[in-house]
Amino acid sequence: MNKISNTKEKTCAFYVSDYHFExxxxxxxxxxxxxxxKVFILTENSLQNTIKTLIEHINLSDKKKxxxxxxxxxxxxxxxxxxxxxxxxxxxxVVIFVKGKTKYIEEANKxxxxxxxxxxxxxxxxxYNIDEIAHNMQEIENNYAKILNTSGExxxxx
Numbered sequence: 395m396n397k398i399s400n401t402k403e404k405t406c407a408f409y410v411s412d413y414h415f416e417x418x419x420x421x422x423x424x425x426x427x428x429x430x431x432k433v434f435i436l437t438e439n440s441l442q443n444t445i446k447t448l449i450e451h452i453n454l455s456d457k458k459k460x461x462x463x464x465x466x467x468x469x470x471x472x473x474x475x476x477x478x479x480x481x482x483x484x485x486x487x488v489v490i491f492v493k494g495k496t497k498y499i500e501e502a503n504k505x506x507x508x509x510x511x512x513x514x515x516x517x518x519x520x521x522y523n524i525d526e527i528a529h530n531m532q533e534i535e536n537n538y539a540k541i542l543n544t545s546g547e548x549x550x551x552x
Contacts, residue, residue: 406534407521407542412444415493415521418544420462422519424454426489427461432481434466434474436502438494441467471502479509482516493521 409415419435426433435441445467449459466474481488492502499520510516519542527534540547 404538405517405519405540405542405547406538407519408524408527408531409493409521410524412439412441413448416441416445416448418542419491419519419521420448420452422542422547423462423465423489423491424458427458431487431489432478433489433491434478435491435493436471436474437467437469437491438498440469441493471505475505475509478506478516482510485515488516489519490516491519491521495523495526 407415407418409418423433445463449463452459454462478488478490490506492499492506494502499522503518503520506516506518520538521542522531522534524531535541535550538550541550542548
């Protein structure tokens with residue numbers, strides 16, 4: 395968990411499966427793409443197959459589906475870090491989903507903070523697997539101002 399962050403906003407999300415993560419994140423991603431934000435998915439495991447399956451079954455225009463599928467849903471973080479750094483350098487607003495086990499999320503956040511260089515144009519959404527953190531869920535929530543769930547982004551009551 396990253397209590398101190400140089401980024402503008404930190405949000406958390408909790409999922410039970412890859413499909414559940416995608417169902418939670420897709421409306422938010424589509425909204426951010428429509429607003430011309432750069433979206434990155436840092437994931438411990440590849441989501442390429444599950445996102446293709448899910449996209450086939452949702453009601454979106456072909457163009458919106460294409461935009462979502464054009465995001466890199468694989469687990470090739472080094473390439474993504476380079477792209478994130480370039481987008482930050484160019485002053486783009488960046489949204490980064492970090493999905494995986496707690497150790498992966500912590501490491502990814504450290505790497506993002508290194509390349510962020512104290513700019514404030516990044517939003518990070520740390521996505522935790524409920525099976526791994528169920529007993530620490532409240533503790534994790536306490537480190538974030540917002541939570542993303544199927545009904546959208548909500549401010550966490552402290």
